[in-house]
Amino acid sequence: MLIKLAWRNLWRQKRRTLLTAAALALALILSLMMRSIQEGSYANNIDNAARFATGLIQIQHPEFGDSHSIDDLVPMGADFIAPAAALPQISHRLPRLRSFALAAGDNSSKGALVMAGVPSAEQDYAKLTDKLVAGEYLNDDDDQVLLGEGLARFLELDVGDELVLYGQGYRGQTAAGLYRIKGLLRFPVPGLDNQLVYLPLPLAQQLFSTGEQISAWVLHTDRLNQLAETEAALSALYPEQSVRDWQDLAPEMAQQILMDKAGGLFMMYLLYGVVGFGLFATLMMMTLERQREFGVMLATGMLRTRLLLLIGIESLFIALLGTGIGLAIITPVLIYLKHNPIALTGETAELILEMGWDPIMPALVEPWLFIDQIAIVLGLLALCLIYPLWRIHRITLVDALKGGSHVG
Amino acid sequence: MKPLLSLFLSLALLPTLCGAEPLSASEIVTRSDQQMRGESSYTELTMNIIRPDWTRTMTMKSWTKGLDLSLVLVTAPAKDKGSASLKRHREMWSWLPSIERVIKIAPSMLGQSWMGSDFTNDDLINQSSIVVDYDHQLVEQAPFDGDLSYVIDAIAKPDAPVVWSKVRMWISKETFLQRQVEFYDEFDDLINVLRTYDVQTLGGRQLATRMEMIPADKPGHKTEMITHAAQFDFAIGDDFFSQSQMKALRD
Numbered sequence: 016m017l018i019k020l021a022w023r024n025l026w027r028q029k030r031r032t033l034l035t036a037a038a039l040a041l042a043l044i045l046s047l048m049m050r051s052i053q054e055g056s057y058a059n060n061i062d063n064a065a066r067f068a069t070g071l072i073q074i075q076h077p078e079f080g081d082s083h084s085i086d087d088l089v090p091m092g093a094d095f096i097a098p099a100a101a102l103p104q105i106s107h108r109l110p111r112l113r114s115f116a117l118a119a120g121d122n123s124s125k126g127a128l129v130m131a132g133v134p135s136a137e138q139d140y141a142k143l144t145d146k147l148v149a150g151e152y153l154n155d156d157d158d159q160v161l162l163g164e165g166l167a168r169f170l171e172l173d174v175g176d177e178l179v180l181y182g183q184g185y186r187g188q189t190a191a192g193l194y195r196i197k198g199l200l201r202f203p204v205p206g207l208d209n210q211l212v213y214l215p216l217p218l219a220q221q222l223f224s225t226g227e228q229i230s231a232w233v234l235h236t237d238r239l240n241q242l243a244e245t246e247a248a249l250s251a252l253y254p255e256q257s258v259r260d261w262q263d264l265a266p267e268m269a270q271q272i273l274m275d276k277a278g279g280l281f282m283m284y285l286l287y288g289v290v291g292f293g294l295f296a297t298l299m300m301m302t303l304e305r306q307r308e309f310g311v312m313l314a315t316g317m318l319r320t321r322l323l324l325l326i327g328i329e330s331l332f333i334a335l336l337g338t339g340i341g342l343a344i345i346t347p348v349l350i351y352l353k354h355n356p357i358a359l360t361g362e363t364a365e366l367i368l369e370m371g372w373d374p375i376m377p378a379l380v381e382p383w384l385f386i387d388q389i390a391i392v393l394g395l396l397a398l399c400l401i402y403p404l405w406r407i408h409r410i411t412l413v414d415a416l417k418g419g420s421h422v423g
Numbered sequence: 424m425k426p427l428l429s430l431f432l433s434l435a436l437l438p439t440l441c442g443a444e445p446l447s448a449s450e451i452v453t454r455s456d457q458q459m460r461g462e463s464s465y466t467e468l469t470m471n472i473i474r475p476d477w478t479r480t481m482t483m484k485s486w487t488k489g490l491d492l493s494l495v496l497v498t499a500p501a502k503d504k505g506s507a508s509l510k511r512h513r514e515m516w517s518w519l520p521s522i523e524r525v526i527k528i529a530p531s532m533l534g535q536s537w538m539g540s541d542f543t544n545d546d547l548i549n550q551s552s553i554v555v556d557y558d559h560q561l562v563e564q565a566p567f568d569g570d571l572s573y574v575i576d577a578i579a580k581p582d583a584p585v586v587w588s589k590v591r592m593w594i595s596k597e598t599f600l601q602r603q604v605e606f607y608d609e610f611d612d613l614i615n616v617l618r619t620y621d622v623q624t625l626g627g628r629q630l631a632t633r634m635e636m637i638p639a640d641k642p643g644h645k646t647e648m649i650t651h652a653a654q655f656d657f658a659i660g661d662d663f664f665s666q667s668q669m670k671a672l673r674d
Binding site: 086115117119123124125126179181182183186187188189191192193 | 472474477479502503506517519521522523524526527528529531532535536538539540
C-alpha cells in the first residue's frame with residue numbers, strides 16, 4: 016500500500032524525481048570514474064613496474080635486504096619453494112638472482128646491476144620481450160646476455176659485441192665472464208636503462224659461483240587485495256627467511272602512491288561535498304513544497320511514522336533509480352577505459368615516465384570499488400534525508416494545511 | 424695496490440731516528456710516512472677474508488715502485504691463479520686470465536671491495552697522502568700491543584680530496600710503524616680499524632707482518648694480511664708495471 020503510494024507520488028512529479036535521481040547518478044558517475052582510474056593506475060603501476068624490478072612478494076635471505084650481498088642467498092631447489100607453490104593464490108613463482116658487477120666494453124667500464132631469471136618464465140611474467148628494442152630475447156640455456164640500452168651506449172657496445180662482467184662471486188670468489196650481447200632492453204626508468212645487464216639464471220649462477228642458490232623467490236598473486244594474507248601465510252611457512260612485499264621492496268613507489276592517494280581523497284571529499292549539498296537542496300525542496308500535501312494526509316488520519324516511512328520509501332526508489340542510471344552510464348565507459356586506457360602525452364607523460372611509471376591511465380573495474388562508491392552515495396542520501404524527515408516529523412498541522420510554516 | 428704496500432712500508436721502520444728532543448705530530452707522521460716511500464718493494468702475502476660463517480684464503484705476490492706504481496698477482500686459489508691488478512698513478516686495471524681480458528676499473532667501482540676483502544679498491548689506490556692532505560695533532564702517548572705509541576689525530580684539510588675526514592693513528596715510538604689506525608667518516612663515525620702485529624725483520628727492514636682490517640659495523644668480519652717474504656729497494660724499471668707484464672706474469 017505504502018509502496019504503491021510512494022511509487023505513484025514519484026511519478027506525479029516526474030521532473031522532480033528525475034532531477035534528484037540525476038543528481039545521485041552524477042555523484043556516482045563522478046566518484047566512480049575518479050576512483051576507478053586512480054586505483055586502475057596504481058594497480059597498473061604496481062603490476063607492471065613492480066613485476067620486473069621487485070615482483071609483488073619476495074622470499075629472501077634475512078640479511079639480503081640490508082646487504083644486497085651475493086653471499087646472502089636462498090636455495091633454489093623445488094623442495095624449498097614447494098610449500099609456497101602449494102598456496103592456491105600464488106599464480107607465479109620465479110627464481111631470481113641479482114648482484115652488482117663491473118661491466119666493461121673495449122674502452123670503458125661501468126658499475127652494472129646484474130639481474131638474472133629464467134627467460135621463458137620472465138617473458139610470461141615480466142613481459143621482458145616488450146622492452147626489447149634490438150636483437151633477440153634469451154633462451155633459458157643461452158650463454159648470451161641482454162643489456163640496458165643506456166648502458167650499451169655508454170660502453171659503446173651493440174648487439175653481437177662482447178661484454179665483460181667482473182665482480183665478486185659467492186663468498187669472495189672472483190666472478191668474471193665474457194658474454195655476447197643478444198639484445199638490448201629499453202626501460203623508462205633511467206636507473207635500469209643505464210645499469211642493467213640481464214642474464215639467464217644458469218649463466219649467472221655460473222658467473223657468481225652460487226651453485227643452486229638465488230637471491231630471491233619472486234611470488235605473484237593475481238589480486239592485489241590478497242597480498243597481506245598471502246604475505247602472512249608465507250611468513251608462517253618460511254620463518255627462517257624474510258618475506259617482503261612490494262611496498263617494502265620499492266618504498267619509493269609505495270610512498271608516491273600514498274601521496275597521490277591522499278591528494279585524490281581530498282578531491283573526492285570535495286566532490287562529495289558539492290554533490291551532497293545539491294542532493295540536500297533537492298530533498299529539502301521536495302519536502303517543503305509538499306507540506307500542504309503532507310498536512311492533508313495527516314489531517315485525514317495518517318500516522319506520522321507511516322508518513323516518514325513513505326518518504327523513506329520514495330527516497331529509496333529515487334536512490335535505486337539514481338544508482339541505476341549512474342551505473343548504466345558509467346559501467347560501459349569504465350569497461351571501455353579498462354581496455355583502452357587513456358594515454359598521456361607530452362610533458363605530463365615525460366614527468367610520469369621520470370617517476371618510473373607508465374603514462375597510461377587504465378580503469379579498474381572491480382566489484383568492491385563499485386560497492387564502495389554506491390554505499391558512499393547512498394550514505395550521502397541518508398545523511399541528507401535526516402533534516403527533511405525531522406522537519407516532517409514535527410510539522411504543525413495547521414501551518415502545513417495553510418501551505419507551510421514559512422508562508423505568512 | 425700500492426698504498427697497501429705503502430702501508431706495509433710505512434710500517435717498515437727506521438728505528439734509528441729516536442732523537443732526544445720531542446718530535447711534533449707532523450714530524451712523527453712524516454717520519455712514519457717516509458718509510459713507505461721506499462724506492463721499490465716485493466712482498467709475498469696471504470690474505471684471509473674472515474666472515475661469521477666462512478673463511479677464504481688467497482695468496483699473492485706484490486711489486487711496488489714509489490707511490491704510483493704497483494702490481495699484484497694472485498697465486499692461489501687455483502680458480503683465481505694468474506689474476507692480476509695493476510695500478511699506475513690514479514688508474515687501475517685487472518687482468519682476468521679465465522676470459523683473457525684486461526679490464527679498466529671504473530672510478531665508480533673504486534669504492535667496491537677488493538677481491539672480496541674488507542679493503543676497497545680505493546684503499547689500495549688512494550692517492551691522498553696522510554702527510555699532505557691532513558693536519559696532525561698529537562693526542563697522547565699510549566701503549567698498543569705492548570708498544571708505547573704516539574696517538575695522533577689527522578684531520579682532513581678543507582677541500583682535500585680524501586675519503587676519511589679523520590684518521591687516528593697509533594705510531595710506535597720505537598719503530599715508527601703504524602700499529603693501529605682508526606678511520607672516521609664525515610659524521611665522525613668509526614668505519615674501519617686497521618691493526619698490525621708481529622713486527623719482524625724481513626728483507627732488511629722491520630715490518631709488521633700481520634695486519635687486520637676490521638669494519639666497525641660488521642661483527643665477525645675482518646680481513647687479515649700476513650707477509651711471508653719481502654725485499655726492498657731493488658732496481659726495477661717502470662715498464663714492469665704495464666698491461667703486457669700483467670698478462671705475462673705466471674706465479
